[in-house]
Amino acid sequence: MGLWLAMLFSCGSDPDWFGPAPVIPDAVCAPSAAVPAHAGVRAVQVQLYLARGQPAERASAYTQWAAAWWRAHGIELVGAGRWRRTAADPILAGDAARLPADPDAAMTEVVGPLSQAMRRRTPPADQVDVVFLEHLARPGSPASQWFTRLAGLSLSPALLQRSPPDDPAVTLLTALGLDEPFTPTVFLDLSVLDALPQERARFVMAHELGHALGLPHTGEHGNLMGPGFPRCAPALTAAQHSSLRLP
Numbered sequence: 088m089g090l091w092l093a094m095l096f097s098c099g100s101d102p103d104w105f106g107p108a109p110v111i112p113d114a115v116c117a118p119s120a121a122v123p124a125h126a127g128v129r130a131v132q133v134q135l136y137l138a139r140g141q142p143a144e145r146a147s148a149y150t151q152w153a154a155a156w157w158r159a160h161g162i163e164l165v166g167a168g169r170w171r172r173t174a175a176d177p178i179l180a181g182d183a184a185r186l187p188a189d190p191d192a193a194m195t196e197v198v199g200p201l202s203q204a205m206r207r208r209t210p211p212a213d214q215v216d217v218v219f220l221e222h223l224a225r226p227g228s229p230a231s232q233w234f235t236r237l238a239g240l241s242l243s244p245a246l247l248q249r250s251p252p253d254d255p256a257v258t259l260l261t262a263l264g265l266d267e268p269f270t271p272t273v274f275l276d277l278s279v280l281d282a283l284p285q286e287r288a289r290f291v292m293a294h295e296l297g298h299a300l301g302l303p304h305t306g307e308h309g310n311l312m313g314p315g316f317p318r319c320a321p322a323l324t325a326a327q328h329s330s331l332r333l334p
């Protein structure tokens with residue numbers, strides 16, 4: 088089960104992210120493909136939620152960097168400066184004393200709060216929800232041991248449609264029992280983000296928004312959706328630009 092979970096929640100759980108390797112934020116790994124001239128800017132409504140008790144300044148740096156990065160790549164995040172408050176409960180938990188031995192049943196229990204959180208969300212709308220929590224995994228719970236240093240988690244109908252049936256993202260959404268359509272939602276862990284070097288932490292929200300907009304991982308180093316952590320300003324390919332314009 089451990090490997091399966093690691094694949095499922097690989098965003099930000101790579102130990103490399105916390106290592107000493109240098110990052111040169113303003114260096115470009117490889118030039119991004121140009122935004123298609125005919126495409127123009129795509130406006131995406133974003134609704135930000137901040138867990139009760141968390142100061143807005145704690146999340147604003149991540150938001151501003153992600154919004155600037157996406158604006159430079161042809162996506163305008165509309166409303167990214169407005170906040171609403173939301174519940175502060177972690178979305179991954181489980182009770183170690185009562186965790187079922189069966190892996191599927193254990194997974195269902197651990198993601199139970201996430202399933203409930205998604206069902207509480209606003210009705211499906213043409214927007215992306217971004218939720219900042221102090222912790223994604225409840226400290227001391229089995230989830231906190233399985234998902235150490237989990238920086239972000241994204242759920243997206245578009246990502247689901249573009250992923251093969253055996254993709255872990257499909258397995259997760261099946262386990263959650265969510266009926267489409269639902270609002271694409273990014274969950275971010277402020278305690279993990281704050282522990283990262285800032286030049287790394289600021290990539291996370293941009294990356295997770297890529298998932299929310301339907302972009303899967305790629306094997307290309309230096310890409311926003313690539314493996315590990317970018318050593319320099321991440322890029323998008325022409326194919327990704329085209330994919331972002333699909334409904």
Ligand SMILES: [Zn+2]
Nearest residue numbers: 097098298304
């Ligand atoms: Zn990812």
